[in-house]
Amino acid sequence: MAKECRQLLALIGISCDDSTIIQGITCDSREVKQDWLFVSLQGMSHNGDDFIDEVREKGGIVITSHPHPDCYEVSDPQAALVTLINDYYDSPSDKLTIIGVTGTNGKTSVCSFLSQMFTEFGQRNVVIGTNGIQLDGYCYATQNTTPGMMVCLRVFLEAIRRGIHTVMMEVSSHAIDEGRLGFIRFDRLIYTNITQDHLDYHLTFTHYQYTKFKARLYLKENGRILLNQDRDELMEMLHLRTKGIITYGLKPSHVQISNVELRSSGSSFDIGQLHFETCLLSMNNVYNLAACIALFKSLGIHSHELCEVVSRIEAPAGRMEVLKLKNHTIWIDYAHTPDALRRLLEFANQVCIGRIITVLGCGGERDQDKRHQMGTIASTLSYRAIFTEDNSRGEDPAEIIKQMSVNVLDNVSVLIDRQKAIAFALSISMKSDIIIIAGKGNEQFLIVKEVKIPYNDKAFILKLTEEEPL
Numbered sequence: 001m002a003k004e005c006r007q008l009l010a011l012i013g014i015s016c017d018d019s020t021i022i023q024g025i026t027c028d029s030r031e032v033k034q035d036w037l038f039v040s041l042q043g044m045s046h047n048g049d050d051f052i053d054e055v056r057e058k059g060g061i062v063i064t065s066h067p068h069p070d071c072y073e074v075s076d077p078q079a080a081l082v083t084l085i086n087d088y089y090d091s092p093s094d095k096l097t098i099i100g101v102t103g104t105n106g107k108t109s110v111c112s113f114l115s116q117m118f119t120e121f122g123q124r125n126v127v128i129g130t131n132g133i134q135l136d137g138y139c140y141a142t143q144n145t146t147p148g149m150m151v152c153l154r155v156f157l158e159a160i161r162r163g164i165h166t167v168m169m170e171v172s173s174h175a176i177d178e179g180r181l182g183f184i185r186f187d188r189l190i191y192t193n194i195t196q197d198h199l200d201y202h203l204t205f206t207h208y209q210y211t212k213f214k215a216r217l218y219l220k221e222n223g224r225i226l227l228n229q230d231r232d233e234l235m236e237m238l239h240l241r242t243k244g245i246i247t248y249g250l251k252p253s254h255v256q257i258s259n260v261e262l263r264s265s266g267s268s269f270d271i272g273q274l275h276f277e278t279c280l281l282s283m284n285n286v287y288n289l290a291a292c293i294a295l296f297k298s299l300g301i302h303s304h305e306l307c308e309v310v311s312r313i314e315a316p317a318g319r320m321e322v323l324k325l326k327n328h329t330i331w332i333d334y335a336h337t338p339d340a341l342r343r344l345l346e347f348a349n350q351v352c353i354g355r356i357i358t359v360l361g362c363g364g365e366r367d368q369d370k371r372h373q374m375g376t377i378a379s380t381l382s383y384r385a386i387f388t389e390d391n392s393r394g395e396d397p398a399e400i401i402k403q404m405s406v407n408v409l410d411n412v413s414v415l416i417d418r419q420k421a422i423a424f425a426l427s428i429s430m431k432s433d434i435i436i437i438a439g440k441g442n443e444q445f446l447i448v449k450e451v452k453i454p455y456n457d458k459a460f461i462l463k464l465t466e467e468e469p470l
Helices: 005-010 048-057 077-088 107-120 149-161 173-177 205-218 232-239 282-298 305-311 338-351 369-381 397-404 418-428 457-465
Strands: 024-026 036-039 061-064 097-102 125-129 132-135 138-140 166-170 186-191 219-228 245-249 255-262 267-271 274-278 321-324 329-333 356-360 384-387 412-414 434-438 445-448 451-454
Touching: 005 077, 024 077, 036 048, 036 077, 048 061, 061 077, 077 149, 097 107, 097 205, 107 125, 107 166, 107 282, 107 305, 125 149, 132 149, 149 166, 173 205, 186 205, 186 282, 205 219, 205 232, 219 232, 219 282, 245 282, 255 282, 255 338, 267 282, 274 282, 274 305, 282 305, 282 338, 321 457, 329 338, 329 457, 338 356, 338 369, 338 434, 356 369, 356 418, 369 384, 369 397, 369 412, 384 418, 418 434, 418 457
Parallel strands: 024 036, 036 061, 097 166, 097 186, 125 166, 186 219, 219 245, 245 255, 329 434, 356 384, 356 434, 384 412
Antiparallel strands: 125 132, 132 138, 255 267, 267 274, 321 329, 445 451
């Protein structure tokens, strides 16, 4: 790995006679040590040029896109960083099987299912996503669903060092748009769905959709894309790329689902000659499992072992998680978009023999257009809908709930305090009812006025009821 500065800079079109042995490469000023290369990037909230003096004081060598004393200049620092990383760290993506999962809903579940399946087949693996970085039994918190390029680099290098060869990554639209994927190249890229979300950032659905489609540009040469054939919004990908596409779904597909049976206790379905039974609930999870099965088939695993492995898969915490108590059935789910909430409640209505009681809120400083949609869906598809706080951030939660309540029926209650809202839902429910706690999943906090307050829906319920799940 020992390389001189002049050798590395020559790769990005800079001629110099600096023979310093480079000790590392980064775009994060906090990582810089003596004789490291620092590539200054313009981020969403920070400009790398603001840290040049700090980097120089640490003994770092700076590459930037603007004229600056004692710095090297390039026109495209992001491309330069990718070139330097791949040369200095010997193309880490090439040493790993990297599976990207993108879409509005289902990313966390699919990554969890894949991880469990690879583990069952004896392959250690890493998961990077909403629930942090999971590596060799440890979980490390991250700020974003898809961390920055340098975080991913450190994870990849550590995985390689430990002899781990498989990585699952949730790929967010923000990461694609901000260039966070950088040097990462995918062997497989799964698209689950694209529905309305993040319009506070993307402004239009079309921008959001085609930002997601840009992930295809990060495929390896022989990479494959897996698409849900039943999602019309994904079929537009076929106009952008025709080779290396694998489809799955109920419609005629490469991996076709048939004979689906959905129950309150689980699901079953067929793919080809294989019959699958699972404790996972809802058609959403049938699609998620089909994506995983399609992926394993694309890697050459077609055996009946897949059926046994799928039967043992468990839902990740807070993703269609069923909490069975003595007198209550509670579903905890991350559904925070109109499409996800509608599908969740439609399935609940199919299998519930009692009433549906739904507790939900909408996040502050996020897409406001979906608030009235989610309020209407919850009101229409529930016996009782209870609107409450959900990461209001700098907004007034009462104003958020007012926007949610534009087109609702007279079955809506408002309790801004989330704990009181859940307690009320429990107090009015009967044993045959299903209480749905939507929006936060397994999050470990509430964000109020930019303060993260420790909180978890499931933990609160167990503390309130003083029960252990059945």
